Amino acid sequence: MRFPLEKVDQILAVAxxxxxxxxLIIAIGAQNAFVLRQGLRRDYILMVVVFASLSDALLVFxxxxxxxxxxxxxxxxxxxxxxxxxxxLLWFAYGAIRRAMNPEVLVPGExxxxxxxxxxxxxxxxxxxxxxxxxxxxxxxGTIGNQFGDDRxxxxxxxxxxxxxxxxxxxxxxxxxxxxxxxxxxWRVFESLVAVVMIAIALxxxxxPLK
Numbered sequence: 433m434r435f436p437l438e439k440v441d442q443i444l445a446v447a448x449x450x451x452x453x454x455x456l457i458i459a460i461g462a463q464n465a466f467v468l469r470q471g472l473r474r475d476y477i478l479m480v481v482v483f484a485s486l487s488d489a490l491l492v493f494x495x496x497x498x499x500x501x502x503x504x505x506x507x508x509x510x511x512x513x514x515x516x517x518x519x520x521l522l523w524f525a526y527g528a529i530r531r532a533m534n535p536e537v538l539v540p541g542e543x544x545x546x547x548x549x550x551x552x553x554x555x556x557x558x559x560x561x562x563x564x565x566x567x568x569x570x571x572x573x574g575t576i577g578n579q580f581g582d583d584r585x586x587x588x589x590x591x592x593x594x595x596x597x598x599x600x601x602x603x604x605x606x607x608x609x610x611x612x613x614x615x616x617x618x619w620r621v622f623e624s625l626v627a628v629v630m631i632a633i634a635l636x637x638x639x640x641p642l643k
Contacts, residue, residue, distance in 0.1 A: 441580075441583055442583055442586050444583075445580045445583035445584070445586040445587045445590065446586050446587070446589055446590035446593075447590060448576075448580075448587060448590060449492075449573075449577065449586070449587035449588060449589065449590025449591040449592075449593075449594070450590035450591065450593055450594040451590075451594070452573065452576060452590075452591060452594075453488070453492070453573065453590065453591030453592070453593075453594030453595055454594040454597070454598060456568045456569065456572070456573070457488065457594070457595060457598055458598060461562075461564075461629070461633065462521055462524070462558045462562060462629065462630055462633055463484060463555070463558045463559055463562065463565075464602060465625075465626050465629050465630070466480070466554060466555060466558050466626075467480055467481060467484055467555075467599055467602050467603050468602055468603070468606050469622070469626060470551065470555075470603065471602065471603040471604060471605070471606025471607065472606045472607075472622070474607065475546050475551065476546070476548060476551045476552075477603045477604065479548070479551070479552065480551065480555050480603060481599040481600050481602075481603040481604075483552065483555050483556070483559075484555060484559065484595070484599045485592070485595045485596045485599045485600070487556075487559045487560070488569060488591070488592065488595035488599075489588070489591075489592035489595060489596075491565060491566070491569040491570050492569055492570075492573050492574070492577070492588045492591045492592060492595075493585070493588045493592075494570060494574070495569065495570035495571060495572075495573055495574020495575075495577065496573075496574045496577040496578060496584050496585065496587070496588050497574075498574075499570050499574070510563050510566060510567075513561060513562075513563040513566065514563045514637050514638075515637070515638070516561050517561040517562050517563055517634075517637055518634040518635075518637040518638045519634075520557050520558075520561050521558075521630045521631070521633055521634035521637070522630070522631065522634045524554070524558070524630050525626075525627040525630035525631045525634065526627075528623045528624070528626040528627035528630065529623070529624070529627045531619070531623045532619070532620050532621075532623035532624045532627065533620075535616045535619035535620045535623065563637065573588075573591055577591070
């Protein structure tokens with residue numbers, strides 16, 4: 433019994449989307465750093481990883497369905513996002529520096545009391561004020577996905593699955609580092625690294641025009 437060629441093409445579309453999506457989101461970035469931080473703090477981690485995963489899926493499918501063409505037709509939109517994103521990243525880095533100077537330790541297993549809406553607003557800003565997400569996720573993945581013709585939505589599905597796997601792994605596997613969360617030096621180093629990542633990305637946005 434021969435395996436239908438149509439099924440092979442569909443599986444290829446999903447697999448390509450999965451691997452391409454993972455390749456683009458695994459790089460260290462502001463969003464990943466925040467997800468990791470929330471995972472370490474066990475602070476609204478389910479909400480954060482679900483939001484990040486759904487946002488990636490939304491942006492991928494938006495690109496496949498034509499948002500990428502709209503963005504390229506109005507280039508100043510990316511410029512606005514470029515500087516707004518840089519400003520927000522610098523503000524977030526400032527907060528990380530303050531936390532690094534006066535770190536708060538956590539008792540393993542202790543739940544952190546924080547503001548749900550503040551956490552949601554932060555992950556939303558780090559996701560949607562990042563112009564690179566529109567270049568990589570919307571334009572690049574959208575363009576690649578459309579090469580699969582009728583199977584382009586399956587490509588998007590594969591990329592969405594890749595996002596779910598990555599963000600849930602990043603958020604929940606962070607608990608393997610739980611033995612360190614009661615150490616002030618660990619938080620001082622971690623928050624300092626977060627600040628460096630945020631500042632580096634912000635400076636890249638300011639001094640490297642988007643292409």
